[in-house]
Amino acid sequence: MARFLVRRLLAMVVVLFAISVLTFLIFEAIPNGDPAVRLGGRSSTPETREAIRKDWGFDKPIYEQYAITMRKIFTGTVVSYSQQINVVDEIKRDLPATLSLAIGAGVIWLGFGILFGVISAVNAGKLTDTSLTVLSLIGVSTPVFLLGALVLWAFAYKLTIFPAGGYVPLTQDPWGWLTHMTLPWFVLSVLFIGFYSRVLRSNILDTINEDYVRTARAKGLSERRILIHHVLRNSLIPVVSLWGLDFAAVIGGGAILTETVFNLQGVGQYAATSIQQLDVPPVLVITMFGAFFVVVLSAAVDIVYALLDPRIRLSA
Amino acid sequence: MAVDPTAPSPGTSAALEPGVALGQTAVAGEGGVGPYKLALRRLRRNRTALAFGAMFLVIVVMCLCAPLYSKYVAHTTPSANHITDTVKVGGKTEDVVSPGGIPIGPTWQGRFFLGADSNGRDVAVRLLYGGRNSLEIGFIATLISCLLATIIALAAGYYRGVIDGVLSRTMDLIWAYPVILLGIALGTALAVGGLDFGLFTVSGASLWIPAIIIGVVYVPYMAKPLRGQVLSLREKEFVEAARSQGAGNLRIMFREILPNVASSIIVFIPLMIANAILLEAALSFLGAGVQPPNPSWGTMIGDGIRLIPSAMHLTLIPGAMLVLAVLGINVFGDGVRDALDPRAEVRIEH
Numbered sequence: 001m002a003r004f005l006v007r008r009l010l011a012m013v014v015v016l017f018a019i020s021v022l023t024f025l026i027f028e029a030i031p032n033g034d035p036a037v038r039l040g041g042r043s044s045t046p047e048t049r050e051a052i053r054k055d056w057g058f059d060k061p062i063y064e065q066y067a068i069t070m071r072k073i074f075t076g077t078v079v080s081y082s083q084q085i086n087v088v089d090e091i092k093r094d095l096p097a098t099l100s101l102a103i104g105a106g107v108i109w110l111g112f113g114i115l116f117g118v119i120s121a122v123n124a125g126k127l128t129d130t131s132l133t134v135l136s137l138i139g140v141s142t143p144v145f146l147l148g149a150l151v152l153w154a155f156a157y158k159l160t161i162f163p164a165g166g167y168v169p170l171t172q173d174p175w176g177w178l179t180h181m182t183l184p185w186f187v188l189s190v191l192f193i194g195f196y197s198r199v200l201r202s203n204i205l206d207t208i209n210e211d212y213v214r215t216a217r218a219k220g221l222s223e224r225r226i227l228i229h230h231v232l233r234n235s236l237i238p239v240v241s242l243w244g245l246d247f248a249a250v251i252g253g254g255a256i257l258t259e260t261v262f263n264l265q266g267v268g269q270y271a272a273t274s275i276q277q278l279d280v281p282p283v284l285v286i287t288m289f290g291a292f293f294v295v296v297l298s299a300a301v302d303i304v305y306a307l308l309d310p311r312i313r314l315s316a
Numbered sequence: 317m318a319v320d321p322t323a324p325s326p327g328t329s330a331a332l333e334p335g336v337a338l339g340q341t342a343v344a345g346e347g348g349v350g351p352y353k354l355a356l357r358r359l360r361r362n363r364t365a366l367a368f369g370a371m372f373l374v375i376v377v378m379c380l381c382a383p384l385y386s387k388y389v390a391h392t393t394p395s396a397n398h399i400t401d402t403v404k405v406g407g408k409t410e411d412v413v414s415p416g417g418i419p420i421g422p423t424w425q426g427r428f429f430l431g432a433d434s435n436g437r438d439v440a441v442r443l444l445y446g447g448r449n450s451l452e453i454g455f456i457a458t459l460i461s462c463l464l465a466t467i468i469a470l471a472a473g474y475y476r477g478v479i480d481g482v483l484s485r486t487m488d489l490i491w492a493y494p495v496i497l498l499g500i501a502l503g504t505a506l507a508v509g510g511l512d513f514g515l516f517t518v519s520g521a522s523l524w525i526p527a528i529i530i531g532v533v534y535v536p537y538m539a540k541p542l543r544g545q546v547l548s549l550r551e552k553e554f555v556e557a558a559r560s561q562g563a564g565n566l567r568i569m570f571r572e573i574l575p576n577v578a579s580s581i582i583v584f585i586p587l588m589i590a591n592a593i594l595l596e597a598a599l600s601f602l603g604a605g606v607q608p609p610n611p612s613w614g615t616m617i618g619d620g621i622r623l624i625p626s627a628m629h630l631t632l633i634p635g636a637m638l639v640l641a642v643l644g645i646n647v648f649g650d651g652v653r654d655a656l657d658p659r660a661e662v663r664i665e666h
Contacts, residue, residue, distance in 0.1 A: 015488065015489065015492060018485070018489050019489065019493075022489055023501065026501050026502060026505050027501070027505050137643060137647060137650070138639070138643060140646065141590065141594075141639055141642040141643040142639050142642075143594055143597050143598060143601075143614075143617075143635075143638065143639075144598075145598065145601050145617065145618075145621070146617055146631070146635040146638065146639070149617070149620075149624055149631050149635070150631075150632075150635070152624065153624050153625050153628060153631075157624065157625040158625070249494035252494055252497065254494035254495075254496055254497065256496055256497070256500070257496070257598055257601065257602070261621065271497070271500065272602050275500060275503075275504050275602055275603050276602075276603050278504075280504060280505070283500065283501060283504050284501070287493070287497050287498070287500070287501040290494055290497045291492050291493045291494070291497070294492050294493070295492050298492075
């Protein structure tokens with residue numbers, strides 16, 4: 001186990017380094033154009049561009065530029081150009097909203113994904129299955145920002161059951177927090193529910209044909225027990241590992257569209273408004289932190305798996 | 317099309333070995349039809365998939381006819397403003413955009429058939445032109461993804477070793493970014509400076525920028541499974557046979573291995589088009605995709621959302637079109653997968 005742990009963590013560090021290099025390259029070394037213009041945005045004046053060039057060391061060799069950029073990000077001294085706000089501080093301020101969204105939606109989409117997947121598989125070929133398949137296909141085909149807009153229109157403007165966007169901290173007003181989060185949770189979940197239920201459905205249908213399931217049936221176990229203890233236990237593994245990655249992606253800024261539509265003022269929305277103001281430093285920092293978070297969490301998922309299943313740590 | 321079981325096929329030594337020839341014709345008569353013909357037959361029986369595929373096709377044709385519609389029916393262009401104009405609806409003269417800034421809804425006639433947006437532009441015209449852009453980006457991005465992924469998968473899976481290591485790690489790296497974030501990062505970086513490949517340059521406002529970005533972002537999702545297939549195919553006897561006959565690496569890769577992974581590539585294509593259209597919409601919605609004044613379904617929805625709830629048609633119309641197009645290609649793609657993927661026979665599918 002110790003060997004597996006060391007190897008997995010080393011691999012993670014290498015990937016993190018590579019991500020920092022790639023992100024740096026995307027923003028500062030892509031062919032053509034002045035990185036100062038790219039960082040300052042289209043509307044920047046020659047003076048700001050000169051200041052940016054000095055500040056980020058664009059007149060120095062590229063490895064030094066990389067070192068300067070990383071130092072700026074990790075000491076938390078990156079400042080946005082449009083508002084002169086410290087980017088890392090702003091991200092910290094926005095994190096509670098993003099975490100609220102991700103945790104709530106994560107629970108909902110895993111729960112409903114499993115529920116619909118099981119119902120679909122148990123009734124495979126019947127009307128229930130067909131209608132759930134159609135629903136999940138519609139869910140997968142609808143952009144989350146469109147669904148969010150429709151839901152806002154229906155439940156916040158027409159029916160006025162829920163507030164029309166915004167975020168209320170849990171510590172200030174728990175009920176307000178709940179009503180503000182309900183619509184975003186479900187809207188963000190729809191796509192994942194559609195996707196997970198289809199994955200789980202085909203996993204279950206594959207597992208049902210395994211020999212050990214036939215054995216369980218031959219022993220006279222109830223269908224319910226077979227489903228929960230024999231079939232589901234194995235079919236859930238890929239779904240749970242998917243969940244880990246998607247959850248990480250949502251926290252790492254993947255919920256950018258949902259946050260923007262519902263004006264949740266989370267990390268994703270911060271990135272979105274920065275794009276609209278052509279303010280690049282926040283996008284740079286959020287992209288990198290987002291990818292970091294995904295890598296760290298997927299390493300954590302791998303380690304938990306290795307703890308649960310000895311085959312993984314022996315083969316790796 | 318149909319194989320005549322009695323006619324000796326040219327090239328087989330039917331006269332010399334009747335037994336062998338008989339065996340071959342028997343196979344041909346039973347179902348020795350090529351896998352693609354079989355898949356096509358299965359697809360033809362799947363009415364749902366065909367209907368949804370047809371719906372997608374209708375949308376494509378409609379969008380291709382955008383210039384005709386704008387010239388002969390709507391008499392305007394996608395970016396022409398008519399803020400101060402008036403339009404006759406049922407005998408009454410109405411402002412295209414009311415003094416309060418609220419654009420007119422659908423008039424169901426030639427001019428402003430689906431209403432106007434807040435700049436007084438014809439929504440129906442923009443919908444068709446926007447669809448052209450969205451679909452164009454979807455197709456080009458898919459083409460880029462397929463080409464890159466196939467080449468990477470073949471090279472990595474066939475050569476293995478260092479080449480595989482470098483390519484696979486690069487794929488892992490791209491995979492580590494949330495898709496939308498990587499798209500945004502590239503989109504914001506490139507929208508300002510454009511791209512320079514040395515031989516030709518692409519300006520920041522070009523439609524090629526989002527197409528290239530989306531194409532690159534989705535490469536690992538296709539390259540990874542393909543590489544796995546190539547890895548196992550390269551150990552097969554037919555590859556060894558080709559090599560012993562003196563076939564070079566490139567010939568083995570493209571003439572021996574590629575046809576064997578072609579069905580997987582075909583299954584990926586509709587899925588890729590659907591996802592590319594969705595990602596384009598998301599990027600354009602955020603301002604990191606298609607740059608104004610170019611319309612696309614994503615930019616139209618993004619503009620419309622600001623006017624909820626007073627002008628719902630601005631969000632509903634491009635939204636409905638987008639969902640119909642993506643749903644059409646998704647369901648059709650499902651049908652293609654079921655027809656081509658041999659596992660589909662085992663699986664219980666409705």
